[in-house]
Every structure is written in structure tokens, then in C-alpha cells.
Amino acid sequence: MAVRKLKPTTPGQRHKIILTFDGITTSTPEKSLLKKYKKTGGRNVRGKMTIK
Template structure:
């Protein structure tokens, strides 16, 4: 399994490596295993936005 080498964007990240799972995973996950993940950024138990500037972002899925 190849290693993923990170660029030194901070002192703690310098020399950091991690496992690359490219050869054991598909490019896209199996569609039958995916469920939509509801956005809840800055919302109360009533679903109303209570904290500002927390919108947008990419659509996320739960697998």
C-alpha cells in the first residue's frame, strides 16, 4: 500500500505520512450504501438557524 506524503503547511504536518487507499477502494462509493446527510449547521432543535454564517458547502452523504 503506497504512502501519502503531505506538504508542510505547518510544523506538525512536516514529515507527516498516511496510508493511501486508492487500490482497495473504488473512485465512487456504492450507491446502495449511501444515505443523505442532513445539514444542521447552526440550527436549534426547532430547525431554525440560530448561528450566522454557517451555510453552503458541498452536499454530503453518509455511508
């Protein structure tokens, strides 16, 4: 796990350090662990529109 220092473009980022997970993760997710995301179209459990 590498540590990455940011260039301070704002005062809040002056001492910011980010951990990178290059050694832990792969470039593509494992297909057997994925689940299809079902879209509801703005409808709740009863089927009524909740978003205009």
C-alpha cells in the first residue's frame, strides 16, 4: 500500500496524504461477487411514483 501526497491547490489540502490500494485491488471487479442493480424508475414498494 503506497502513500500519495497531494499538491496543495487549496489550504485544506496542504498536509493531505492519500493511501492507494494498487496492491490490494485488481483492475476489474470479480464477476461472481457482482449483483445486478435493479432500477425502480422512481417508484416505491407499492409502485407509486415518489419522484416527479
